[in-house]
Amino acid sequence: MSPSRPQAERDAITVEMMFALVSGTFLGASGFAVLAGAAVWGPVPGAWRGPWLAVSGVLGGALCGVRVVRVLRRPPGRPGPGPSPGDVVWFHPSHPGRTSPDS
16 A cells, blocks of 8 residues: 655644644734733824734734745745745855855
8 A cells, every 4th residue: 555645745744733833823923912012002092902903813824824835835845935036045066166255
C-alpha cells in the first residue's frame, strides 16, 4: 500500500499548515489586544465597551482568517517574494580567474 505523496511532502504540508495557524492566531490575538486595550484602559465610554469588545473580537478573527488563507494560498514552490533589486544579498558568486573581494 503506497501513499499518494511522499512522506517529506506530507511533512512539508503539515508544517505549512501549522505555520499558517500559529501566525494567524498571533496576528488575530495582537489585533484584538490592541483594540480591546483601548476599551479596557482607554477613554471609551462604559456603554460602548461591550460593542467595542465584540468588534475587536470580530476584527481579530478576520485578521486570523485572512492570514491563514494568504499563507495557504501561496503557489507551491514559491515561498514568497524574493529580494528586491535594492536589497543587499550576501551571496557573492565566484568569478573564475578573478580575485574574490572577500580575500
